[in-house]
Amino acid sequence: MTEKDFIPKLYSNSIEFGSFTWSSPSNIALVKYWGKKENQIPANPSISFTLDACKTTTTLKVSKNESPNDFSFNVFLNEEKNDGFKPKIYIFFKRIEIYLPFLKEFHFDIETNNTFPHSSGIASSASGMSALALCLMSIEKEMNPTMSDEFFNQKASFLARLGSGSASRSIQGDLVCWGKHKEITGSSDLFGVKYPFQVHDNFKNYQDTILLVDKGEKQVSSTIGHDLMHNHPFAEQRFMQAHENLSKLINVFKKGDLKSFIEIVESEALTLHSMMMTSMPYFILMKPNTLEIINKIWSFRQETGLHICFTLDAGANVHILYPEHEAEEISEFIKSELVAYCQNGHYICDRIGFGAKQLPI
Numbered sequence: 001m002t003e004k005d006f007i008p009k010l011y012s013n014s015i016e017f018g019s020f021t022w023s024s025p026s027n028i029a030l031v032k033y034w035g036k037k038e039n040q041i042p043a044n045p046s047i048s049f050t051l052d053a054c055k056t057t058t059t060l061k062v063s064k065n066e067s068p069n070d071f072s073f074n075v076f077l078n079e080e081k082n083d084g085f086k087p088k089i090y091i092f093f094k095r096i097e098i099y100l101p102f103l104k105e106f107h108f109d110i111e112t113n114n115t116f117p118h119s120s121g122i123a124s125s126a127s128g129m130s131a132l133a134l135c136l137m138s139i140e141k142e143m144n145p146t147m148s149d150e151f152f153n154q155k156a157s158f159l160a161r162l163g164s165g166s167a168s169r170s171i172q173g174d175l176v177c178w179g180k181h182k183e184i185t186g187s188s189d190l191f192g193v194k195y196p197f198q199v200h201d202n203f204k205n206y207q208d209t210i211l212l213v214d215k216g217e218k219q220v221s222s223t224i225g226h227d228l229m230h231n232h233p234f235a236e237q238r239f240m241q242a243h244e245n246l247s248k249l250i251n252v253f254k255k256g257d258l259k260s261f262i263e264i265v266e267s268e269a270l271t272l273h274s275m276m277m278t279s280m281p282y283f284i285l286m287k288p289n290t291l292e293i294i295n296k297i298w299s300f301r302q303e304t305g306l307h308i309c310f311t312l313d314a315g316a317n318v319h320i321l322y323p324e325h326e327a328e329e330i331s332e333f334i335k336s337e338l339v340a341y342c343q344n345g346h347y348i349c350d351r352i353g354f355g356a357k358q359l360p361i
């Protein structure tokens with residue numbers, strides 16, 4: 001597939017109005033996407049667990065645009081009009097217009113709700129952009145009803161990627177790869193694909209407890225962080241390492257090798273943050289409590305031999321990953337030892353999910 005394959009030919013049907021609702025999850029990367037080329041092409045492949053509880057539900061209400069020379073839309077977050085998101089969505093519409101040439105024909109009311117608090121420091125761009133991309137694809141599907149489900153999902157991921165790279169991994173599947181990798185069949189820089197190989201039962205229903213260490217606005221956005229990988233002294237080495245880690249994970253998933261899983265995932269998280277610390281300008285997104293939690297996890301793991309590990313996204317919050325069969329002891333430990341490091345004691349219990357769902361009107 002190339003970009004051109006996503007430019008539609010003539011549509012067989014037309015619509016004048018409609019309403020489409022999708023609920024789309026967030027995801028947590030195991031091998032991280034950090035660094036990109038032009039047009040949201042990732043500098044290295046990544047893989048993520050799709051989440052279940054952390055999600056965005058978006059309803060797109062479609063009507064006629066009375067002045068079709070420009071995009072026309074309003075955004076509502078939790079029932080309140082929110083102009084703060086408009087610039088990002090405007091840029092998104094501009095990027096995807098060539099692939100959805102009907103965009104200016106309609107006025108859109110975009111009504112969006114997150115299950116997690118907006119100010120939780122959890123990025124809503126993956127779930128938000130994927131939910132919006134899916135709603136837009138529902139319009140295209142009405143205009144081209146013979147479209148296959150496979151194409152629908154691929155193009156939804158392709159469009160979501162143009163909104164936010166990690167959003168390409170929130171459409172379908174529990175484990176999703178995005179970015180071309182020589183050993184992963186069907187992998188592409190243009191969209192995310194369901195991980196195609198065997199996954200051991202150890203990873204079924206894997207748990208993710210998210211400790212909200214800092215709910216404030218990040219000092220440096222992901223977009224700026226990605227940019228700082230250009231001319232970064234360790235960039236090439238890092239991109240190679242991501243390929244290698246993804247190769248290693250294939251066997252880890254197959255064998256259910258939790259020990260190696262932990263090694264790769266924690267190393268990826270710390271490498272991501274070391275890239276931030278060694279860029280120019282440099283920055284640190286971890287907080288003292290992030291480190292307290294990491295050290296507690298390491299001691300607990302050593303004492304108990306349980307398979308608890310952490311990963312981080314581009315912020316101070318800690319995702320604690322562990323297998324379902326160890327959930328009882330590990331959640332006891334989290335509650336008694338770690339929640340004290342969370343801002344206002346806030347944390348979210350999540351687990352692997354299976355992707356986005358269309359909701360009835």
Ligand code: DP6
Pocket residue numbers: 028029031032033034040046123125163164165166167222223226272313314
């Ligand atoms: C650290 O997808 O938020 O979470 O493409 O600029 O929107 P943009 O960036 P974004 O970056 C995510 C970075 C990460 C790692 C990951 O999810 O792979």
